[in-house]
Amino acid sequence: MNNVAKEAALPSNLNIKDKHTLQSNATKAPLSPKQPFFIGVAGGTASGKTTESFYYSLSNETLQKVNEYNFDHPESFDTKLMLSTMEKLKRGQPVSIPNYDLNTHKRIEPARQVHPEDIIILEGILVLHDSGVRSLLNMKIFVDEDSDVRLARRIQRLANERGRNIANVLDQYSRFVKPSFEEFVLPTKKYADIIIPSGGDNDVAIDLIVQNIRKIKGMHTLIRDVKATKHDFVFYSDRLIRLVVEHGLGHLPFTEKQVITPTGSVYSGVVFCSRLCGVSVIRSGESMENALRACCKGIKIGKILIHGHGTNGRQAPQGINAVCGRFPMLKLVTSEIDASLNENSRVIPGLGEFGDRYFATDD
Known part of the structure; x- marks a missing residue:
């Protein structure tokens, strides 16, 4: 190359x-x-x-x-x-x-x-x-x-x-x-x-990219810190989630639409091509629902539960590759991807059990 x-x-x-x-x-x-x-x-x-x-x-x-x-x-x-x-x-x-x-x-x-x-x-x-x-x-x-x-x-x-x-x-x-x-x-x-x-x-454009990278890297630093308070973890997780949701929505198909403004003028804008729905993966995925509702008023959200494979947790890091390989037209939007699993099948560098930390159900 x-x-x-x-x-x-x-x-x-x-x-x-x-x-x-x-x-x-x-x-x-x-x-x-x-x-x-x-x-x-x-x-x-x-x-x-x-x-x-x-x-x-x-x-x-x-x-x-x-x-x-x-x-x-x-x-x-x-x-x-x-x-x-x-x-x-x-x-x-x-x-x-x-x-x-x-x-x-x-x-x-x-x-x-x-x-x-x-x-x-x-x-x-x-x-x-x-x-x-x-x-x-x-x-x-x-x-x-x-x-x-x-x-x-x-x-x-x-x-x-x-x-x-x-x-x-x-x-x-x-x-x-x-x-x-x-x-x-x-x-x-x-x-x-x-x-x-x-x-x-x-x-x-370059300045915007730099600022966005620094912002995302900084928020990941805060939520990955084992000493982060519950308030800080939720606050910065919500900010990252909102960024991911908004960026993801920007990849959906739009169509042109003209509306009349309060001044009687015609404004040429865009709307989503079709109605939207969301599906959250229980339980960590539920943390993203509020951000999605805030961006899409009245959106319907379904839920699915993915059953684990016992101790065979080593499938986790390859999950993204498996999904994208099975559905090549799928576009994945995320703020960061972790490296691998350690000998105890924990994601590293990791941030702990996200659902437990977010919903305060950890020890």
Whole structure:
């Protein structure tokens, strides 16, 4: 893939490092591996991203015909290496990121060392192309920039800054870059959680993303704290739930509708295409009902109870993959996904039994 895994850094105004150390006054629990929040940033060439790291090194034979090589094709990127790199970071392990030289088209030493951080940004034209990579991303962003603007930036970057012949740049663009964008890059836009128009110059959109990440990460820090009071746990859980519900409703189909305002003017708006209903999974799911009712007046809510499989609780972490695999058209909206289970079948890093903590039925 054409991606760079690194500590959180987009443009200079996006620098996210919320570091906190949680210690108990009594006994210090062993620190769990840092679980990075992965943000994938995709988009066309020169759309407002930066560099590429996971290109394959070209052989001497290929270098002799480098003008015939398609650097924008998925097979040009070492997706296997990128996946293993992401998995190591997910496990809290430091990694070495290839240092790719765009002039020699080879990886050079030394490689760059990247350590697990709270937030890691993975960027490149085809970040959202591979399903395995997408499954490891917590947030998927597509940078949408006008094609003429991207072409102008590409000419400036390659011709003015790297001394490339303009005719050669345009020939490469028409033969490889544009067709690959239309075939491989643009279709991945449908997987994005957020689409940023005007590329990296859209400071408003970037600031909103940063603020939202910090807000969600901060609230998760509060509710995961074993010392959190019942009041704080419910308060911040309700805030997260409201965000999830509102975001989920935004994915439902709308249709246009015109209404008359109190001034007698016509306003063109939207309404849901059909009537809505909710289904909560007893018992933790019931904590989300009030937020849903607050967003959808008069909505009908049903309930289901999922019977456990005795001690076979190890199916839990794979629940999301199982459901999405069985129902591929299902869109899942969540604020965070935990890593795995420990030897006692407890979700880690976890926040305890949510239903008990929320409804104050724990010990």
